[in-house]
Amino acid sequence: MFHLLEKRIQQAxxxxxxxxxxxxxxxxxEQPKQSDFGELALPIxxxxxxQLKKSPKAIAEELAxxxxxxxxxxxxxxxxxxxxxxxxxxxxxxxxxxxxxxSAADVTAGKTIVEHTxxxxxxxxxxxxxxxxxxxxxxxxxxxxxxxxxxxxNYIDNTGVQVADVxxxxxxxxxxxxxxxxxxxxxxxxxxxxxxxxxxxxSYYKENPDSLAWRSETLHAIEAGTGVQAELAHxxxxxxxQAHIATMLRxxxxxxxxxxxxxxxxxxxxxxxFEQLKERKAIYFETEGKNKGCWVMPGSAFSDFKEDEDSKVxxxxxxxxxxxxxxxxxxxxxxxxxxxxxxxxxxxxPGGYELWVTTDQPGKQADEPSPAFGNGSRVYNVIDSRxxxxxxxxxxxxxxxxxxxxxxxxxxxxxxxxxxTPGTCIELGIALSEEDKRRAYVEVSGRKGLGVKxxxxxxxxxxxxxxxxxxxxxxxxxxxxxxVADEIAIGALRxxxxxxxxxxxxxxxxxxALSFEGETGPYVQYAAVRAENIWRKLAERGQRMPDFVxxxxxxxxxxxLADEGCWQLLLQASHTDVSIARAIASGEPAHVAKYxxxxxxxxxxxxxxxxxxxxxxxxxxxxxxxxxxxxxQQLERTLGVLGIAVPEYM
RNA sequence: GGGCGCGUAGCUCAGGUGGAUAGAGCAUCAGCCUUCUAAGCUGAGGGUCGCAGGUUCGAGUCCUGCCGCGCCCA
Numbered sequence: 001m002f003h004l005l006e007k008r009i010q011q012a013x014x015x016x017x018x019x020x021x022x023x024x025x026x027x028x029x030e031q032p033k034q035s036d037f038g039e040l041a042l043p044i045x046x047x048x049x050x051q052l053k054k055s056p057k058a059i060a061e062e063l064a065x066x067x068x069x070x071x072x073x074x075x076x077x078x079x080x081x082x083x084x085x086x087x088x089x090x091x092x093x094x095x096x097x098x099x100x101x102x103s104a105a106d107v108t109a110g111k112t113i114v115e116h117t118x119x120x121x122x123x124x125x126x127x128x129x130x131x132x133x134x135x136x137x138x139x140x141x142x143x144x145x146x147x148x149x150x151x152x153x154n155y156i157d158n159t160g161v162q163v164a165d166v167x168x169x170x171x172x173x174x175x176x177x178x179x180x181x182x183x184x185x186x187x188x189x190x191x192x193x194x195x196x197x198x199x200x201x202x203s204y205y206k207e208n209p210d211s212l213a214w215r216s217e218t219l220h221a222i223e224a225g226t227g228v229q230a231e232l233a234h235x236x237x238x239x240x241x242q243a244h245i246a247t248m249l250r251x252x253x254x255x256x257x258x259x260x261x262x263x264x265x266x267x268x269x270x271x272x273x274f275e276q277l278k279e280r281k282a283i284y285f286e287t288e289g290k291n292k293g294c295w296v297m298p299g300s301a302f303s304d305f306k307e308d309e310d311s312k313v314x315x316x317x318x319x320x321x322x323x324x325x326x327x328x329x330x331x332x333x334x335x336x337x338x339x340x341x342x343x344x345x346x347x348x349x350p351g352g353y354e355l356w357v358t359t360d361q362p363g364k365q366a367d368e369p370s371p372a373f374g375n376g377s378r379v380y381n382v383i384d385s386r387x388x389x390x391x392x393x394x395x396x397x398x399x400x401x402x403x404x405x406x407x408x409x410x411x412x413x414x415x416x417x418x419x420x421t422p423g424t425c426i427e428l429g430i431a432l433s434e435e436d437k438r439r440a441y442v443e444v445s446g447r448k449g450l451g452v453k454x455x456x457x458x459x460x461x462x463x464x465x466x467x468x469x470x471x472x473x474x475x476x477x478x479x480x481x482x483x484v485a486d487e488i489a490i491g492a493l494r495x496x497x498x499x500x501x502x503x504x505x506x507x508x509x510x511x512x513a514l515s516f517e518g519e520t521g522p523y524v525q526y527a528a529v530r531a532e533n534i535w536r537k538l539a540e541r542g543q544r545m546p547d548f549v550x551x552x553x554x555x556x557x558x559x560x561l562a563d564e565g566c567w568q569l570l571l572q573a574s575h576t577d578v579s580i581a582r583a584i585a586s587g588e589p590a591h592v593a594k595y596x597x598x599x600x601x602x603x604x605x606x607x608x609x610x611x612x613x614x615x616x617x618x619x620x621x622x623x624x625x626x627x628x629x630x631x632x633q634q635l636e637r638t639l640g641v642l643g644i645a646v647p648e649y650m
Numbered sequence: 651g652g653g654c655g656c657g658u659a660g661c662u663c664a665g666g667u668g669g670a671u672a673g674a675g676c677a678u679c680a681g682c683c684u685u686c687u688a689a690g691c692u693g694a695g696g697g698u699c700g701c702a703g704g705u706u707c708g709a710g711u712c713c714u715g716c717c718g719c720g721c722c723c724a
Contacts (some may be wrong), residue, residue, distance in 0.1 A: 080669085080670050081670080081707090388655095389654085389722055416656090417721080441720090499663080503655060517690090523675095523690085591666085601674095607691085614686080650687080
């Protein structure tokens with residue numbers, strides 16, 4: 001409803017200034033700083049002032065007098081030193097909401113691909129990975145609720161150095177056969193076992209530099225897909241991916257397809273991309289200097305500033321393709337530009353939902369056709385900002401191949417890292433130097449095995465929530481209390497990861513994350529639960545639910561919304577879609593989290609200000625019940641976008 | 651050395667395309683539970699928006715130069 005009015009006002013003003021002043025200036029709308037200025041403000045007079053050589057104030061007054069009636073607008077008036085303020089017709093507005101009048105959403109044509117999570121399948125997920133997955137998943141939810149077709153990909157680098165290192169650990173150090181590794185997998189917590197093994201490998205390499213030969217030997221075996229190392233790599237990667245998917249499912253994060261690096265190699269995706277790159281002269285063979293014998297992309301391709309920018313090596317002199325090279329091939333496939341596709345099969349996992357994984361064999365494809373993957377018209381890569389250089393090279397690759405449109409539709413959805421506060425490090429038993437203790441935050445390293453594992457954090461949050469729920473509802477069923485505690489813990493975690501804008505480093509503080517008060521997920525959940533409680537109490541008292549559409553006519557709405565407090569609250573509650581649209585445009589899920597918090601604040605104000613069930617005036621009571629229902633609906637929708645559930649009680 | 655990002659209240663952070671008196675949460679202090687559950691609400695104190703210039707009728711927001719911090723590349 002709000003967006004519809006925005007568009008209508010924009011159109012009316014735009015038409016008017018075109019005829020009246022022959023101006024095609026963009027008509028901007030903003031929210032006034034103070035609510036008594038009205039619901040919308042147009043700074044258009046400031047824009048016109050220069051062209052017309054008149055004071056903004058005079059223009060605003062002229063406009064206010066001359067623009068005729070606009071449906072749904074009560075009045076236009078000049079204010080301040082040149083604002084044109086708009087007051088909406090409250091009863092028309094409320095009636096529009098009640099009857100679900102909406103404007104058509106601005107949907108992007110074609111399919112949007114969002115790649116996120118993308119964790120190396122060699123150890124347990126940590127908090128940094130959580131930020132990635134939660135950001136990506138929330139962005140997907142935002143796009144979907146706005147009507148976009150979205151495909152979620154989780155890329156699995158199952159042939160890289162990180163997996164190789166764990167395989168080296170199993171094969172050379174622990175001397176374990178595939179059967180023995182399988183037994184470890186069956187024993188559970190395999191991702192945790194690998195976490196420690198991987199950390200110990202880093203220190204082993206350091207003390208025994210000769211052992212690095214094991215790594216390159218293993219890497220070659222894995223890439224070729226032969227021998228016991230390849231078998232181990234396959235076992236390790238699949239088991240760890242299953243663990244990651246189980247962890248993410250706890251957070252309500254799911255995927256459509258898992259493209260794997262092994263298939264990029266085996267199905268010759270890279271070879272095809274390599275041919276394209278050579279053919280279109282996007283890369284060249286270096287014959288001198290430090291990169292002699294390598295295929296490189298000239299620095300000028302991905303840097304606008306310096307001609308002498310260092311070239312980027314795509315294929316090393318030993319013939320091994322770099323990570324960026326494979327990424328260019330993958331990006332081409334995402335846009336349907338490679339002229340090749342994977343084969344697919346279902347990926348067995350504990351979550352139970354439909355999930356596909358790439359394979360290099362046609363196999364059962366004919367029996368059970370998969371959905372069509374790839375071929376997107378817009379691609380978001382959720383990858384942390386440390387990799388922005390590499391992401392720039394990938395986009396430069398598309399450009400150099402002549403795919404300008406796709407290069408422009410490739411978005412590096414970047415975010416800053418999650419670090420730990422010194423206090424939290426000490427609490428977790430991580431030793432710090434005196435220098436680190438004085439920092440605001442300390443970067444953690446998966447290589448050294450330092451950091452907070454995702455499942456540990458979730459467990460801690462659930463335990464804390466369970467304690468709170470138990471103390472408030474000792475009489476409730478244990479299973480339900482458990483479910484409620486899970487939902488609160490996940491709400492707290494998802495909200496915490498979303499409340500910061502993407503390029504702010506999160507200094508993770510355990511105490512802060514464990515807080516369920518103030519600007520947190522549980523605060524918003526609590527507001528929704530309170531709204532639900534009013535309904536429950538109504539039913540318990542044997543009172544009927546009103547039929548709002550028939551009992552609240554425009555006149556009644558007008559009478560009730562004369563109350564300024566109610567009007568402001570209704571207005572706030574009606575901004576959900578506008579806030580989501582804005583968050584999509586800016587690529588900032590934090591805006592939705594902020595809105596959710598403000599919406600919950602508004603509801604809590606309403607809750608304290610207007611005792612709904614005790615209201616004696618019948619019309620007002622029906623109206624307040626409607627407000628309650630509307631708040632509840634908008635809170636649930638907004639939380640849904642954030643991937644947060646509304647518990648049955650709190 | 652080059653690139654990217656950050657610097658706003660004691661702490662952690664918001665501040666669409668420049669616009670009206672710079673906002674939250676936490677922490678601190680003072681209040682509110684016989685009420686639709688206090689995971690809540692009301693109020694108070696707390697700011698040279700890193701510094702210096704510039705553009706503009708108007709700059710936390712745009713430009714330039716410094717300073718400090720982080721990350722990436724070499």
